Amino acid sequence: LMGQAAAAAGSSAGSAAPKGAARPAASGGASQAMPPEPPSADGDDENGEGGPDEVPMYVFLDASAVRRFAADRGSAKERLFTFQGLLNLCQQGHMKCTPPDESSAPSWLGEVKERDRIIFVVTDTVLEELAHIAEHNPGERRQLEWLRTAPDSYLQLCHQWGILEVLETTLHTQLIKLAGWEQRALELRISRWALQNFDFACLWESQIESEGRVLFVTADEALCTFASEVAARLAPDESTRRVAAVHVKRVDKAFASDRTYGGHRLYEASQKSKANKFCGATLSAQIMHDLVIAPALASDSAAP
Secondary structure: OOOHHHHHHHHHHHHHOOOOOEEOOOOOOOEEEOOOOOOOOOOEOOOOOEOOOOOOEEEEEOHHHHHHHOOOOOOOOOOOOOHHHHHHHHHHOOEOOOOOOHHHOOHHHOOOOHHHOEEEEEEHHHHHHHHHHHHHOHHHHHHHHHHHHOOOOHHHHHHHOOOEEEEEOOOOOOOOOOOOOHHHHHHOOOOHHHHHHHHHHHHHHHOOOOOOOEEEEEOOHHHHHHHHHHHHHHOOOOOOOOOEEEEHHHHHHHHHOOOOOOHHHHHHHOOOOOOOOOOOOOEOHHHHHHHHHHHHHHHHHHOO
């Protein structure tokens, strides 16, 4: 995202990213992902706050997920996980975020701590793949240009509400966590961009002390299959952590059918632009973990 949204994304990456894993650009451009520093011995951050859980949850989106998230309102009807649905929750006070105007936040939002937040991540690799997809489709080209440069684009607005970051990954030139999986990815027709993006998410996860703080969301069934095979290969080694990779339809379904944590209330609220009262739940890292990440990791562990 080399336009305004990308420049804005760099402004908060220093606080949002795992310690040392990303630095904001000096002027313009996306946040640049840097070689991570080792965590401090006591697990606390430099301000004495934190510990292993004092980081947001990072939800990496691939190109297929971004296309679905950015669908126009008509085709995105009755979905929570679209950019518009998430913005609706933010504007209502039903998502843990950092409102542009804090005075407008409803009382039920309460204090927003770093561990409560969900940050959706779009890398420059994803934007490159979207540009490739749009090469022969004028409509896709116009939408991508709007996403990249318009001050009222979904990426810009989501960043303003503190729920989206754009990361530059130019230093990530080789597969690290998925080295050796290139042939299987090729067989499944997974693009080099998607493979690199998933590898980067796995690398990012490895720099966070607590497991379950990174989720990879896709609309590509082949990538879900690939991630399951990777998890199955890693399963015998219980010390090896994995990134939960989940199809976006499964994420929506998990919330729509939930009656324990209030997921269905959030699903319904996301369809409205305004709310006059508290719906009974708030979208946060905790509910995302309980409804999506924990079941996905458990399913991977149980797979033969």
